[in-house]
Amino acid sequence: MPETNMPAPPQYGTRLGHWFFYIILRWFGPAPAYVLLIFVVAYYVFVLRQPRQQASYYLRRRFERDGSLKRLFRTYGYIYHFGQCLIDQAAMGILGRKHFHIDFPNRGDLYELSKTKKGLVLLSSHVGNWQTAMAVVDDMAIPVNFILRLDPRSAERYFFNLSGEAKYINIIDPTSFLGGLVEATQRLHNGECVSIMGDRAWGSRTEAVEFLGAPAFFPVTPYRLVSSTEADLVILLTARTGKLAFRIDYFHFSCNDLDCRSKNRAEISAILLNKYVKILEDYVQQYPYMWFNFFDFWSMDKNQSEAETL
Amino acid sequence: MSLENELKQLIIDELKLEDFTVDDIKNNETLFGEGLGLDSLDAVELVVILKKHYKIDLEDMEKAREAFASIDSLAAYIREHSEVK
Numbered sequence: 001m002p003e004t005n006m007p008a009p010p011q012y013g014t015r016l017g018h019w020f021f022y023i024i025l026r027w028f029g030p031a032p033a034y035v036l037l038i039f040v041v042a043y044y045v046f047v048l049r050q051p052r053q054q055a056s057y058y059l060r061r062r063f064e065r066d067g068s069l070k071r072l073f074r075t076y077g078y079i080y081h082f083g084q085c086l087i088d089q090a091a092m093g094i095l096g097r098k099h100f101h102i103d104f105p106n107r108g109d110l111y112e113l114s115k116t117k118k119g120l121v122l123l124s125s126h127v128g129n130w131q132t133a134m135a136v137v138d139d140m141a142i143p144v145n146f147i148l149r150l151d152p153r154s155a156e157r158y159f160f161n162l163s164g165e166a167k168y169i170n171i172i173d174p175t176s177f178l179g180g181l182v183e184a185t186q187r188l189h190n191g192e193c194v195s196i197m198g199d200r201a202w203g204s205r206t207e208a209v210e211f212l213g214a215p216a217f218f219p220v221t222p223y224r225l226v227s228s229t230e231a232d233l234v235i236l237l238t239a240r241t242g243k244l245a246f247r248i249d250y251f252h253f254s255c256n257d258l259d260c261r262s263k264n265r266a267e268i269s270a271i272l273l274n275k276y277v278k279i280l281e282d283y284v285q286q287y288p289y290m291w292f293n294f295f296d297f298w299s300m301d302k303n304q305s306e307a308e309t310l
Numbered sequence: 311m312s313l314e315n316e317l318k319q320l321i322i323d324e325l326k327l328e329d330f331t332v333d334d335i336k337n338n339e340t341l342f343g344e345g346l347g348l349d350s351l352d353a354v355e356l357v358v359i360l361k362k363h364y365k366i367d368l369e370d371m372e373k374a375r376e377a378f379a380s381i382d383s384l385a386a387y388i389r390e391h392s393e394v395k
Contacts, residue, residue, distance in 0.1 A: 177375045178342065179350035185357035186368045205351055224351050228358050 021087065022094070030091045030244065037083045045076045054294035055079060061212040061298065062288055081289040085129040085240060092132065099244055102132060106250035107139050110234065113252065114140040117191030119231030123198045123222050125280060126293045128238035132246045136236070137193075143168035144193045147180050179204060181221065188229040196222045198235070198276050199293050207270070209277045212284070216297035218277060223269035230255045233272060235279055239287045251279055313385045320363060324355050337382045345380075353378065364392045 017040070024033045044051045055075045059066070063074060092100060114120060122144070137144040148171065170187075172180035172194075184194045201219040208215035226233045235251040253272060255261075260268055284291045311319075318332045325348070339345045342353070356378065360366040366388060368374040377387035 177371055178353040178378070181350045182353050182357055182368060182374050182378070183371050185354045189357070189361050189367065205349070221351060224354055228354050 022090065025087065025091050025094050029095070030087055033087045033091075034084060037080060037087065041076060041080045041083050045072070045079055051075075051079060057296040057298070058212075058291060058293060061214065062284060064213070078289050081240070082292045085290075085292065088129045088132070088240065088244065088246075091244075092129070100132070101242075101245040102248065103241070103246065104136060104248040104250070106248075107136065109250065109252065110136060111139050111141060113232060113234065114142045114193065116232075117142060119188035119191055119229050120193040121188070121222055121226050121231050121233050122193050122195040123233060123235045123276065124195060125197060125199045125235075125237060125283075126291065127280075127283060127287070128240050128290045129246060132238045132248065136248065137169060140168070140193060142192050143170060143187070144195055145170045145172050145184065145187045147172045147174050147184055147194065147196045149174055179221075181225070184225060185229060188225060188231045194225065194231075196225070198222055199280065199291075199297070200295070207273055209274060211277050211281055211297065214298050216277075218273060218297070220269055220273060223272040223276075224265065226253075226255075226272060227260070227265040227268035230260060235276060237279070237283050239283075239290055249283075251275075313388060314381050317359075317381055317384055317388075320359050321356070324359055325352050335381060337385075338380050341378060341380060341384075356384075360388070364388050366391050 021033055021036070024036065052072070052075050055078055056071070059071060059074060059078060063071070066074060088100075120142070146169065172183050172187075174180050176183070184196075187194055197219075199218065201217060205220050206217035207220050208217055210216075211218075222233070225231065232255075233253045235253075237249045237251075239247050239249070241247050253275065255268075258268060258271060263271075280291070314337050315332050318335045321327065321335070322330050322332070335346060341356075342348045342350075348356075357368060360368065368377075373387070377384050
């Protein structure tokens with residue numbers, strides 16, 4: 001169960017370091033923060049071993065032919081992109097969304113879908129600046145419930161605590177009663193939106209699906225929520241396309257499209273999970289430095305035992 | 311059939327507990343974790359059962375936590391929040 005077996009996400013930076021970036025962002029904007037990041041990332045990649053190890057789970061699958069030197073420099077680029085997205089994420093909360101250009105062609109589709117009040121599972125991933133995708137909540141006609149654990153040291157706290165722009169946000173703590181799924185299911189019954197990550201198991205049930213050449217373990221919770229409540233599923237993937245510029249891609253699946261009545265819940269879940277993983281795999285082919293997940297998806301037992309020691 | 315037994319049968323059917331019969335589940339047995347061994351995904355189905363069969367919404371999570379402790383507590387919750395006696 002999630003509350004007894006939840007891996008801790010990796011953490012980068014000290015409280016002082018976060019505060020320093022915060023001051024730079026507030027006084028000078030993101031540009032000098034990106035410059036400072038060059039040196040910070042060099043320290044993390046070339047001095048510390050743990051960030052290289054955590055990045056290697058993904059990079060060795062995505063770039064399997066790399067030699068050790070090439071992988072080292074690729075790791076630098078990868079973690080630099082990650083740092084840029086963390087800065088953007090914090091900047092969005094601190095400076096406001098008006099400083100960002102968000103290209104979201106399906107904005108109207110999402111709004112119309114939310115108006116049906118059938119219940120909506122919004123599936124996000126650790127890609128690009130995923131909080132950018134979550135900024136679409138202002139475009140929705142229903143409350144949005146995020147299943148996530150807000151770390152007081154993380155950059156995303158700025159997004160959720162300081163932006164103040166979204167009116168209908170509720171946080172469901174995955175460490176709460178039964179992983180927050182009782183509340184999430186009820187919210188879907190109420191016709192609301194539940195937002196959840198598709199690429200972080202949090203110790204809940206997983207299924208192995210072929211991903212980057214080998215079976216990887218993905219959580220089944222989002223798809224079980226959909227199949228049990230007959231809510232719609234929307235997958236949002238964000239990519240950083242330039243300085244303070246993002247693009248959001250949108251994929252919608254409904255029970256009508258899937259002919260839910262002729263399938264059982266397990267079949268529907270499996271279909272949706274496979275569709276999600278295919279979409280994610282296409283994404284990492286197109287944007288190889290934008291999937292920021294530092295767990296070993298291909299070896300969940302090992303992943304969890306390592307996480308417990310972090 | 312008593313409400314307790316009806317609940318057990320619904321849980322067996324909806325959660326696909328194929329090796330269980332109504333008699334295998336004790337009224338005071340813990341549903342989640344130790345006891346019957348249900349997990350958080352099974353809780354999703356349980357919320358759906360309450361909505362679909364008893365028209366019950368679970369707005370108060372503290373009360374839901376108490377209700378989901380056992381068959382006895384679940385039946386008591388249903389009696390309190392629906393027309394079923």
